[in-house]
Amino acid sequence: MTDPDLDLVYTRLCATMTALGEPQANLFLARFALLAIDRIGDRETALQMVADAADGLPAPEVPRAG
Amino acid sequence: MSRPFTPYPFTLVRHPARLPSLTGNRDAGHHSVVIVGAGPVGYTVALGLAAHGVRSVLIEADDGVCVGSRAICISRRSLQIFERLGVLEGFLKIGLPWTGGRSFYRGEQVLHFTMPHDENQKLPPMVNLAQYHIEQILLDRAEALADLIDIRWQTRVTGVHTREDGTALSVETPLGAYTLDADWVVAADGGRSFVRESLGLALNGTTYEGRYVIVDILLESKRPTERLAYFDPPCNPGSTVLVHKQPDNVWRVDYQLKDGEDPDEAIKPENVIPRVTSLLEMMGERGGWSPIWIAMYRAHALTLDRYRHGRVLFAGDAAHLLPIFGVRGANSGIDDADNLAWKLALVVQGIAGDRLLDSYSDERVAAARENLAQGAKSTEFMAPPSFAFSLMREAVLGLATHHAGVRSLINPRQTSAIAYSSSPLNVADDTGAFRAGPAPGAVLPECPITILENGQSRLGHVTDLLGARFALLTFSEDGAVSSTAIEALARLSAAAVPIALCPISQRSATGARERLSVDHTGRLFAMFDAHPGTVYLLRPDGHVLGRWHSPDAAAIVDAVLHALDQS
Incomplete structure (x- = not known):
């Protein structure tokens, strides 16, 4: 994938999510993540991506049980 | 909407209490093994001991087999155990065999799963029958072995006094109280085990927030035996519903309560009946139906850390509580019993040292931990414990129709035989000696x-x-x-x-x-x-x-x- 390819996919992701609207953004990203995991097809790579995605995000101030 | 209840289509036999011959208020006999609790696990231990020629006393607080919404799915592994105990025929005669099931999301089928089944198998992967059937089949066999199994109904344990060389049990019956001495006690007295409490032991693990209403109904239907799961169904939006067929036109319906729903209200017939009615309408079931039994269920994933405490051995729900999803409850208890029976028999007969019983604990605690891990995954899907599990489940269900790669996440992960891979009894293979076949600790595959x-x-x-x-x-x-x-x-x-x-x-x-x-x-x-x-x-x-x-x-x-x- 070239830089312009990445640009294109990035823009399409944002545009698609914008069109769906913010209330559906979580579900959209969850679906995208599942399809990506399936396509990657490698446990270690996928686990590393889960860790990398969480890395640097601040912990919630009040622990939430959900 | 009012709809009269109907009893289970099963004739309950009430068994009288009986006193053994007493010396003072003490049982005059000496007992190698006393089993507390005549449920599927207690019977299986008693029958297993009897197969080795070892006598046992089986104590039961109730006066007959149990009714109510209990275990209904018996696995191939359990059937293999029952075959060795000479009771397979009854299970195959009454039980409804099945091999798979279907899951739906908002009315659309998203998964058709099958349990492992091929031309090598002798037995179906699962049969459905009510726990009263299970207990009755085992009881009939135990009664035929009356010289080896001494069943004492309406006998409730009120005290457990452990010693280095045995245990004294205080019991109460309608005919009076007495004490009896046992070299070994098997505590198979269920999730609220009195023996466990008496020894000051506690189960550790997780209890889930999500609650399910469990309803048994009587309904005539030609529908095949399979596991049906409905996620967010049109008849009950936002909920999850499970449907299982049992013999004699009894159907088990489980549905999840919504967040914030009051369990005490939800369990009232006037709130249950409309939900079942709309489910049956959605399924296209037009026949008349009657409710039989309504209960509330909350998933637990708990175990004792050890199942041997001196001369007291814990088995089944007394030792561990597993979520219903994946049907590991009764099946894991039956496996406990099968593991324990031969070891205890050989110890009682003086053929094995009592450390063999430590391996019962090692192997079955390891099995429980595996069952807990699998059961937790089943439960996290059926009753999502956080917003994130909910969100990801919605994503999986929505994609499953067109994306086969995610479908396995919906599979209910039904119970399967567990290998004792790290058992201290195993003799390790010579390196690379076997390229196939059951490794030490695994169960014999069928052929x-x-x-x-x-x-x-x-x-x-x-x-x-x-x-x-x-x-x-x-x-x-x-x-x-x-x-x-x-x-x-x-x-x-x-x-x-x-x-x-x-x-x-x-x-x-x-x-x-x-x-x-x-x-x-x-x-x-x-x-x-x-x-x-x-x-x-x-x-x-x-x-x-x-x-x-x-x-x-x-x-x-x-x-x-x-x-x-x-x-």
Whole structure:
């Protein structure tokens, strides 16, 4: 994938999510993540991506049980 | 909407209380084993002991088999255990066999799963029948063995006094109270085990927030036996509903309560009946139906850290509580019982040292931890414990129709036989010795064979070779048995170890042997990576203890004596 390819996919992701609207953004990203995991097809790579995605995000101030 | 309740289509027999012959207020007899709790687990322990010729007293607080929404799914592994106890026929006669199920999301089918089933199998992967059927079948067998199993109904344990060399139990009956002494006590007295509480022991683990209403109904329907799961169904938006068929037109319906719903209100018939009605309408079931039983369920994933406490052994729900999703509750308890029975029998008979019972705890605690991990995954999908599990489940269900890759996440992960891979009893394989076959600790896989016996030939299966004894499977071209195997058998028999030689031949042979198995399909040798000279040593519960390609007699003898804590 070239830089312009990445640009294109990035823009399409944002545009698609914008069109769906913010209330559906979580579900959209969850679906995208599942399809990506399936396509990657490698446990270690996928686990590393889960860790990398969480890395640097601040912990919630009040622990939430959900 | 009012709809009258109907009883379960089952005739309950009430059993009277009975006092043993007493000396003062003490049972005059001396008991090797007292089992507390006549449920599926208690009966299985009693029948397992009886198969080894060991007597037991079985104490039950109630006056008959239990009714209510209890276990309904019995796994292939449990059926194999029941076959060895001589009760398989009843399960196959009454039980409804099934092999898979379907899951729906908002009315659309998103998964059709099947449990492992192929031409090698003798038994279905699962049968459905009510717990009162299960208990009645086991009770009938126990009553036929009255000289070995002393059942005492309406006898409630009120005190447990443990000593170094045994346990005294105080019991109450409508005819009076007494105490009885046991060398060993098996606590199979269920999730609220009195014995467990008396010993000050607590289960550890997770209790889930999500609640399910469990409803048994009477409904005439031609629908096949399968597991149906409805996620966010049109009849009950936002909920999850499970449907299982039982014998005699009884159906089990489980549905999830919504967040914030009051359990006390939700369980009232006026709130349950409309939900079941709309479910049946959605399913296209037009026949009349009646409610039988309504209960509230909350998933637990809990276990004791050890199942042996001196001379008290815990089994089934008294030892661990598993979520209903994946049907591991009763099935894991039956597996506990099968593991415990042969070990306790050999200890009582003085053939094994009591450390063998530590391996019961080691193996079954490890099995419970695996069951807990699997059960937790099933539960996290069926009753999502956080917004994130909910969100990801919605994503999975929404994608599953068109994306096969995510469908396995919906699979309910039904119970399967667990290998005791890290059991202290196992004899490790020589490195690289086997490329296939059940490794030490695993259960015997199924495969058809021809059994030649007394000049007769019949089709059978390799699990037919198991019994209340060790089994030495010796593989050969023509049924000849090596002098090594014969020597090992003689030495173990001399040490009073119950063991049978089970020769398996590649081709048919007319030897002088009493019993010979032939691999007529050619699949068994390949499945076990067996060659002429290969030996598999099996425990009485069908787990592999060790395997070798051409062992000397000492290897086999040492494996057994080490396991029995004799060496």
